[in-house]
Amino acid sequence: MTPNGQGRPTGLLETTGEDSRRRARNLHLGEIHVVRFVPGTSPLHRMWAGTKLVALGLLSIALLLWPSWKSIGIMGALVLIAFLAARLPRGISPRLPWWLGGVLAAGAVLALVSGGQPDVHLGSLRVGLGGLGNFTRFSMVGVDVLASAALLGWTTPLADLSPALGRLLGPLRHLRVPVDELVGAIALSIRCLPLLLEEARVLRAARRARRPANPRSFRELGDESVEVVFGALANAIRRAREIAEAIEARGGVPTVAPETHPFVGIDVLALVISAMAVSAMAVLR
């Protein structure tokens, strides 16, 4: 934006506060920012998507089972190493919602006020850090889990995921689980996700454009959100109808290309490291 320049009426300057608030609100209309693939040739990029899924699942579950500082440290170190190994560019971090910082800060203040062992003496003031420590540990578990999921998203093309799941779930065929149907549905979901996200973006824009001038009651807001969801639903059903026709025009049976990605040394290495990390978490607690 060009800076508010010379010769403007002063009235404009008064609106700049409103202007910046408006910008904050508009931030997400540009694009709904979910984690996206960054092309690359790093070991993490070359790894089979299934390996990453398994490692991510195992590590996340282990962390939730034994959420000690040591586990957080192990997981954090692995995520950091993988992040560096993936040689990702700057600026890939998703823009976190602006209110998240506020929530975290409020939580930290509450936790600090609540006190708890151990106590620290600052002159005559006694401050219990136990609550804050617990709160930080709790938050760090969340950060670890989200960061590892983001790492998967940054290094794995969406198209690789459904064949990988097909191979991973393959053994369930013996239990008469319709694996092909499930994987076909996942592949179609992945294909449709950008369409739905775009529609969500238009929906929010349309709502904003029609926002009435006078404030609405809580009840009216509730009614409106029901209408919005209903509109989204009606639109999704129309969309599904078109997709169904296209499926029928292709013979009606979903097929997912069989997995051709090789399982190589880097995959074995990743799985071994994950297994070691999980055991360490279990032992160290």
Place this chain on the structure above:
Amino acid sequence: MGEVTADGPSRYPGPASFEVAVGTGGSVDPPGVPTAACSVRRELRGALRPSELAEAAVLGDLGLVLEVLGWFVPVVGAAFQGLAIVPFAALAARQRARTAVVAMFAASSVSFLVGGVGIVVQTVIAGSLGLAVGTAYRRRWNPATAVLIATVTTGIPVAVISLVGEALSPGLRRLAFAQVEILWRDARAGLKLGGAGSLASSGDETLRWVINHWWLTVPLFELLAIVLAAALCARYLWPLLARLEHDSPAPAEDSPWSGPDVVVRSGAAAGVVAGDPAPVPVELDQVSYQYPGSNAWAVAQVSLSVQPRSFLAVVGPNGSGKSTLVRLLAGRLSPTLGTVRRTGDPGLGLPGGTSMIFQRPESQVLGVRARDDVVWGLPPTPRPDVGALLARVGLAGFEERETAGLSGGELQRLAIAACLAREPRLLISDEATAMIDGPGRAEVVALLESLAAAGITVVHVTHREAEAAKADSAILMLAGRVVSPPPLLPPPPPLLPPPPPLLLPPGAPTPRSGLRPGRERPPAVDTRPTEPGWSRVPRRSFLRVRELGYVYANRTPWARRALEGIDLDLRRGEGLVVTGDNGSGKSTLAWSLAGLLVPTEGEVLLDGQPVVAGTGAVGISFQHARLQLIRPTVLSDVAYGADKDRATAALRSVGLDPVTMGPRRVDELSGGEQRRVALAGLLVRDPVLLVLDEPYAGLDDEARAGLAAVLARLRDEREMATVVVSHDLDNADLLGDRLVTLEAGRVAGEPSAWSGT
């Protein structure tokens, strides 16, 4: 190829019965159970049908999107996540339980990929609650039963799983309780300060008891929470599901070819094995079709014959029965009356059979990558040569491209490549050129021509006469009937009455009618006089765009520049048409003009102030108008944020009768009507600037002329400025006084003489 038989389900291989683990509705009805809600639909067994698969994927995604949005919306985000139950409930109310289970599984897998472990749990719970409520609705059980089912299928498993988890993982349990204790210690301090010391100490005891009896309290708390959620769902979702059943189209009957078509095995088709697809030659004899539940004839007494190696164009306005006719040709529908004669099966989607492409480019591409899409639905062997197929449609080297980033024309050609992978004998395009830009359209039509020359029978539905002229023969449809007999090319008929007078001031050049068949497109850069506000009182520009630039995902590796250095000025009552190919930044410009995007560079000033969305000064309408409508009926939607009188007037001004249209439900309307209602909803706020994104998409000439007349009147009588963004230049001259062409985010051609007034 014995797969195509009259009993459709054999086309869908897969285990015949799959007992669903979650939900009571998983197994098939025992005989004697009261008829299900959507009783027209027979109970299905086995693998998912196309309509079920599509709804599972799309509605599952919708649930997932609501979950993800919940993370980005402060405070009410949790409500969004609660709303994620709705799509799953809608799905279970419309389709059998297996569909909802597959959707839940697919959505939770995708959510793991998007957001990790935490969001998976939410998605599974939302899905399984939705499944319980929706199934109870579909089977006409009462809401209390829904709560009971949800308790059994969701509440108890969640309680048990969390009990096991807590027992296995004392660490997480202690950590979670530590957070509760933090909150309690704060509350206790507050209570003590407030002088309620006794309450504080009894709270201490209670909390200690709760924590010591975690094996009872935690599962019980979760169980209660889920029962409460289920009760809320049953209370509030029931009316919503009823409305959905009433308003939204019923689940499509998947009707693989069956019924009273006649297969003639004559000498002409000697050597055709029974069951082998042989879609052409096909002959329709006095065929009529009525959609179930409708009492109008979509197609009436049509006789037609399509010979091999021909290129047939089907022309006609919206709602004239073109799409129904080609579905009859494709064997997708069976005639209500009359006979369809073929030498073999139509074999829709099968090798050597019939292939179809459709109107919306992005809805028919099913693969995540181009090469996945080409082979989608084909058996694993033999694999076609994907590279050669893509090259044949002009997409050489596109194998690894993700389909989400392709333009409309590229998507349509990709869909044709997928058709060609089946070596079809009959290729049907159902308005495949209606929603793509000029160059894309030309490429698709040229491709269809070359395929017809190569021996594939091509049937192309279009409302553009110029495209029809490329075909060997053309038929014109009006109100379900073929007006001109094939194979004669219709003498250029006066398709429609001339458009209503556009209320242009005297002395203005008469707008070209634009309705003559075969009319040339206007040149890409308008060469007409561009004197400011000709024939009107010249006015100062009130909309000023200076050096506008926009970059999506700015400062990230995915940064994509959409606009650069745009300068524009607009006066009151002036009409501007912005055109350009897919990806030229047209829509971004429209959003910026409406204040929906904050410019990365430069500024958009309306009366000297940065433009702000939602003040009513600027109205914007989108291509998918349904997303703009936020009330159930037409009048209530238009009256949103205004009063009834203004709403009635607004409806009149867009050419809709408030008396007949006002009470109609928005979901019954056609896309064109929805667009008009959305426009009326903008007009009640009395905007000074109206921005319309692709208002012509999918409209026929008559509807276009009507829309153009409405806009002209708004400009003249209410001094509204209009900006129409469209890739479709047919009749674009009726939409405004000036034309701006965008190319790769910049204004192409001469910088307009009128800028900087």
